[in-house]
Amino acid sequence: MERKRKRTAVDWAVDSVLYIAFGLFTIACIFPFYYIFINTISDNNLVTTGRITLIPIGLHLENYKNVLKLNTIPPAAFVSLARTIIGTVFIVFVASFPAYAFTRPEYWHRKFWYRFVVITMYFSAGIIPIFLTYKTLHIYNTFLVYILPGVVTPFNLILCKTYIESLPQSLEESAEIDGAGYMQRYLKIILPLSKPILATIAVFSAVGQWNNFMDTVLYIRDKSLFTLQYVLYQYLNQANAIAEIMREDPTAMAQHGLSTLLTPLTVQYTICIVTILPVLLIYPFFQRFFVKGIMIGAVKG
């Protein structure tokens, strides 16, 4: 339909402005990460003196080797990975099973229990009461605090329920007539059919789990339970912490020449890239789910 009209000078001007403005914003969105990345693989002397601007100079991967040798990083990466995998599996199961149950009209006092769950979206006891509750429940300062509180998310439940309701009913009915119990029907019919919505929820939960750092700030004191996000946060905040780690782990300093020596700045940059990488790696995969997920999300509960 655009071909019908002749493009005027104004059209050209507007288009060029749009192309350039969007281009600049897009660059602004990715450039910081590119900049951090080239700093991690460049000569550390040049990085410290601020000579690296657009292209990496003096390529090397020593920073990555050294950072992985720091005694804080591998355990933190393990905790981050564990909470992401375990948390996501739980969230997906716990969103889908009750969602299925709530679609069944014979569910005992269905309306009441559905509201009982959904209404929790609109209130929260607040940071302090929650903190004290976790202490009383003895999940404070344990790995469980990463998994249990986030397991039931009413929003995911609503998404799932809306989706299951849109599935053809006849399939489940025929299974019911064949004598299949709830669990069988859920596992054999509902789960396979709701793959798209489950994938959406899984991807968003995984990113959420990986990125969450407030729960470590609030509920974790034990160093062995720190996540990558939190370790990075510490590095950003406490230049001292870095000096300390250098003291703790002098081998990293002694073994290498000056150009690959860890500096506070390069440590921080390298951890940043290590932390960001998993998200960027699954990004192309989950980008497909965006629009679908959002459109389902726009359907109100």
Next chain:
Amino acid sequence: MKRDKKNNLLPRRTNAREKAGFRLFLLTTPILIGVFIFSYVPLLGWIYAFFDYKPGIPVFESQFVKLKWFLMPFNNSVLRDQFLRVMKNTLGINVLYLLAMMLPMIFAVLLMEIRSVKYRKFIQTFTTIPNFISWVLAYSAFFSLLSNEGLINNLLQQWGVLKTPINFLADTSHMWLKMLGYHLWKGLGWGAIIYISAISSIDAEVYEAADIDGAGRLAKIKHVTIPFLIPTFFVLLVLQIGNIVNNGIDQYMVFSNAMNQDYIEVLDLYVYNNGLKLGNISYATAIGMWKSVISLVMVFGANKISKKVRGSSIF
């Protein structure tokens, strides 16, 4: 249950259905108990706001002080100043966010004006990335550009514009605007997606009809696209108004430092700092309750207004 009985002519079958329904309920009880423990039980913690609680002493052995902590921000002049400053920050930043709510819509409308589908997809892909990155990482990114040793200071010094570096992250001028800037960098592309999917669902015939009527680009945007997006915009606006006292805590915590603390300490951060850093559990709980009450009132108020003004509510 009663309705089921009325509609069903076979009482026996109803009984079986009821039993099945109860069995299904039992299957979900662990989850319901989980909801109860993690969403309802913490509400009991509100009693801490009514006592002079000191960590270590059981709450019921502490002194019952009625509403002392709730009235604290009104009675004690030091706390009043703090509270007013925090409220000013909270509302100030949120009002800026409210004003900026049109931007994702404008972003989407303008993006759809880009003819090359490839370029459009490219922009969409890369402007959504920051949304999937934690605030800690976002802060890292800004740190690499804006800190004393950051790229911008380095370049400005090399070019001789600056003699001494400016630490943009500690510098307190335009703090709220900067927070808005970071917020937009992270969320603008993502926020536009919902409008983009709405625009692509507009019937092509409507645009063709507009073409035949001789509508230009601007006229089509003004008379077709924008009116179509307004309902979505209002739903999001109502939700955002309901959240006027909720900022979340991540962004403000990672960006706060000794210098800018006074300008970006929002309610959530204030509660955290008072309760968990300074140990004023009772006071922090009371402030948290004030916050919960205000936001509940705001959510339902905004919803009511939307019902009156537009005839539709969001829940």
